[in-house]
Amino acid sequence: MASLNYPLPPDNIPLLNQNDYMKGDKISSSGYGVHKVLNHPDKLLKIMWLFDAPQNAEDEENPWTELKMSYIVGELGIGAKIYGYYVENRNIHMIMELVEGTLLKHTTSNENIYNKVLVIAETLVDNGIQNRDMNGSNIIIQNDGSIKVIDYGQAYEISNLSDSEKNQLIIKMARYARPHDNSEYSLTDEMSKRLATKISLLNKGKGINPLPPMSKSRSKSKSKSKSKSKSKSKSKSKSKSKSKSKSKSKSKSKSKSKSKSKSKSKSK
Ligand SMILES: Nc1ncnc2c1ncn2[C@@H]1O[C@H](COP(=O)(O)OP(=O)(O)O)[C@@H](O)[C@H]1O
Numbered sequence: 001m002a003s004l005n006y007p008l009p010p011d012n013i014p015l016l017n018q019n020d021y022m023k024g025d026k027i028s029s030s031g032y033g034v035h036k037v038l039n040h041p042d043k044l045l046k047i048m049w050l051f052d053a054p055q056n057a058e059d060e061e062n063p064w065t066e067l068k069m070s071y072i073v074g075e076l077g078i079g080a081k082i083y084g085y086y087v088e089n090r091n092i093h094m095i096m097e098l099v100e101g102t103l104l105k106h107t108t109s110n111e112n113i114y115n116k117v118l119v120i121a122e123t124l125v126d127n128g129i130q131n132r133d134m135n136g137s138n139i140i141i142q143n144d145g146s147i148k149v150i151d152y153g154q155a156y157e158i159s160n161l162s163d164s165e166k167n168q169l170i171i172k173m174a175r176y177a178r179p180h181d182n183s184e185y186s187l188t189d190e191m192s193k194r195l196a197t198k199i200s201l202l203n204k205g206k207g208i209n210p211l212p213p214m215s216k217s218r219s220k221s222k223s224k225s226k227s228k229s230k231s232k233s234k235s236k237s238k239s240k241s242k243s244k245s246k247s248k249s250k251s252k253s254k255s256k257s258k259s260k261s262k263s264k265s266k267s268k
């Protein structure tokens with residue numbers, strides 16, 4: 001039976017009565033649409049595509065993933081709260097909190113926002129979630145200055161990352177909020193460039209105390225290059241301790257072990 005292949009809906013997310021949450025005006029036509037909800041001015045409805053045919057389930061990514069990811073981040077308090085869903089015309093209708101504020105793309109990005117986005121990216125990664133779509137249309141700056149990230153249409157479960165892979169991913173996920181020419185990367189590059197210049201000056205005997213004994217000058221250049229790698233690992237361990245300082249926990253993102261055979265382009 002084909003229906004056996006059909007991924008089951010998540011059982012921890014409330015199934016709502018569609019008569020209580022009827023579709024109002026469309027506020028965004030991207031994707032399958034985001035709408036107001038009749039009689040619920042504080043809520044929005046996002047329509048997400050569900051398989052046309054059950055046999056697609058084998059090839060396509062799980063259609064419930066966006067709902068699941070959105071629900072988790074709503075619980076974590078870093079995305080819109082998800083009240084539940086219903087299925088209509090083979091589409092998932094997700095009912096969520098209307099987050100009031102300004103989209104990042106409508107503001108001048110600054111250090112402050114970047115740092116907040118980094119914290120959200122870190123929380124996501126700590127909870128086993130990668131979000132490939134944290135751009136200016138999906139980051140809302142609320143009136144109190146805090147931010148929420150919406151749109152988990154390209155969010156997936158991740159596991160088994162090393163600390164340095166996690167840090168890389170956090171920086172990558174937050175990249176669209178990064179103030180230009182002010183990145184950690186360019187700072188590090190700048191520092192190693194400067195050290196390299198110093199070392200080459202020393203090797204050419206232009207440093208302090210250019211005395212003949214081979215061993216001495218060698219040990220000097222060695223100790224210099226050591227200090228170079230030291231400064232590198234320092235900046236690394238800095239960001240590491242950052243990710244450590246976060247208390248993880250949340251057994252939220254379950255089914256982490258579930259193997260995902262995706263790859264197929266997402267037909268949204
Ligand atoms: N929970 C929300 N609160 C406020 N605005 C939202 C919310 N969800 C979506 N929007 C608005 O609708 C737009 C499209 O929603 P989004 O979830 O990003 O859909 P898409 O997958 O089409 O990009 C967003 O850029 C934002 O302007």
Ligand SMILES: [Mg+2]
Nearest residue numbers: 137138150151
């Ligand atoms: Mg979006």
